[in-house]
Amino acid sequence: MKVILADDEIQVRRGLKMKANWEEEGFMIAGEASNGKEALQLVEEMKADVVITDVRMPVMDGIEFAGRCHREFPGVKVIVLSGYSDFDYVRSSLIEGVKDYLLKPVAPDELAGALRRVKEEIAAEKKKQLEADKMTRLVHTQLEEMKEQYILQLVKQDWTESAAERLHHFEMDFLANKENFVQFFTVELRSARYSVKELWLPFRMLCKEIAGTYEGACAFYDAGYASMIHFLQCSSDRNAFETSSMIKKVQTYAKKYLEAETVIGIGKQVSASELKTGYISALLAWSQSDPEEKSQVIDGTLHKEFYEFSPDLEKKAVNLIENGRMRECSMMIADLLNEAKTKSMLSFSFAAGRFLLLLESLAVKYDLDREQMNQTMWTCQQSIGELTSHEKVIEQLSDFAHSIIQRVNTVRSSPNGLSVVENVRRYIDQNFANEISLGTLADQFHINSAYLSELFKLHVGHTFSDYLAEVRMKHACALLKDRQLKVIDIAYLTGYSNSSYFSTVFKKHIGQTPAEYRKNAFNMAGGESR
Structure with a gap:
């Protein structure tokens, strides 16, 4: 801990240096001052923890210094020295910020005792500060998790009437205006040198930090897609997106700090009311990447318009699954995807991705085994990305729907x-x-x-x-x-x-x-x- 000695007599300062084993007590003398004004400057320059000051000094005396120091540097502890004639008066004055009073000439044991008391108080305050900081970090983490969960809810479910208010309290007003434009890009972490699990936490923090430097942007995690972070950027101007800048930073920093590669799929620009479409288009772009351990960017904005997947269609599918109508559900999946295929291969993949998102929501709702669900999601997404495995995709989606129906039946037939x-x-x-x-x-x-x-x-x-x-x-x-x-x-x-x-x-x-x-x-x- 750094100490400043303030006394207009150099002999007093020298004497103080000799009367304590400063290093052994855990202190170092960082500077000396001949008056309170000099002491204030040193406190700021040296980031001092403790000041030992005489009462009587020219320019600015110890009493004025103690008051100024308390107001300007409230964390600094002040020990006041006083001669016999002033000691009782100074000690009874209750000067703001003064932690101890010592009578001159200072006895070594009294100085050591004062230093130890100050040291204990500083240690206790630091401990409390660490606890307060820890609590703040925990609250911040919880708030960030709530924010991510809400983004996912908006992406995967219908927009509710209370959405604008909740977005305001999450400081995401940019998403509240449905007339604004939104663009997603999906980032997968790949590494030949380290396991993704080892790199996951720093990668996630890195992505959040990058997103935080751009207006109208945020990063979030979807448990259905392992080793991937999703970025969302919102703007009122179609031409004002800074997607390319963010992507460049993600890939540059991942290589520089994590020695890892990133595969990025860029989604289409959509209105804020079409979040599902934008999200799926980014996933679809990513799914067309090469399996190699190399950084890639796949631009999904070049694709033609996708197959329309209406809310009524989603409601019908949910109704069939929750009522256990497997045969009709399988027929719906096949009819839907075969119709989409007639428009384009990408329309087929888009429709399959949207249906996969719907099935994931139902799997979460009925608590399908998380590991099983994530594996199924990943397998389906890989098949969708192949663009040639139409029958396999239809079969996999039907199997996923069937497993959800089985889970629904189990839930409803459980005892009591x-x-x-x-x-x-x-x-x-x-x-x-x-x-x-x-x-x-x-x-x-x-x-x-x-x-x-x-x-x-x-x-x-x-x-x-x-x-x-x-x-x-x-x-x-x-x-x-x-x-x-x-x-x-x-x-x-x-x-x-x-x-x-x-x-x-x-x-x-x-x-x-x-x-x-x-x-x-x-x-x-x-x-x-x-």
Whole structure:
């Protein structure tokens, strides 16, 4: 720790140097000053931790220095030296920022004791600061995960009425305007030297950092596509996209810092209301890459228009699968893809990719084995990318749909409805920030709402509304530890459109208002030391 000695008498400063084993105590004398003004300059230049200053000095005395230092450098600890005639007065003055008082001439043991007390206080403050920083990082990580999950939800599901508000609270207003244009590009990490697993975390952080330097851009991860990060950029001007710049950075930095190659598929520019189309077009472009361990960029913007995949078509497919109508589902897949094939090979691949995305959403909804699902997704995507395996793609999609139908039947036939309740609970855990009601969940999982209410209480031990509130409160407590988020923002991020009602529910479940909880959490984390 760095120490500044401030006294207008050089002999006093020399004496202080000799009266302590500074290095052994964990300190080093970084500079000397003959008055408070010089001491302030040294504190700033040397980034000092401690200043030992005399009371009586020319230009700026020790009392004025201590006050200025406390205001300008609140983390610096000040020890004041005083002669006998001033000592009682100075010690009783409660000067702001002063941590200890020593009587001149200073006894070595008293100086050592003061240094140790200051050292312990600094160590305690640093520990609290580390804990506070750790908490902030955890909250930031959770917020980033919520943001990624919401981007995926927008990409894979229908746009909801509350989308604009939630995008605002995630600081993604650029996506809220459906008239804006969006472009995706998909990045796969490949390496012959290291395993992708070893490089995954730094690669993911690198991509997020790059996306953060561009306006209207973000990076996100889709568990259905291993070793891949997806970029999204939004603009009100079709000609203002900086996709090529981002791609160049990704490939340059991946080679420079990770010694890895990247394969990138660039999607078509679409409106913000056509996120599914843009996302699939980027995946389709990527799927046409060579399997070699070399960096590649495949531009999907050169493709012709794709086969139209309407919302009504999706609803019909979902209805067939959830009602166990396998034969009709297989016929629909074959008819759909064969019709798309008559338009172009790329239309076939696009339609297959859209259907694969739909099947993935249903697999997640009914908790199909994650490893099985990811493997199936990857295999199907590889076949779609071959552009020549039409029958194989149709067969694989039909098999995937069949496995989901089997899972749906298992869930609905489980004893006492346990599997249904587990899926409902899982859905709540993942979508707590959305508008959720018992009725909508009952419709979604094809079960009577009153019966679902009874089953939920039986298996979970809480009513549906209490469980939903508890999940939301758990996330609200975490988000309240970030002081940059307003209470109204946290209310929206946890599924409440009214901050007053959110506060009422929070007080009921936690026993404190959001403001009280935040203040107590901040104090416990050492926030006051900042």
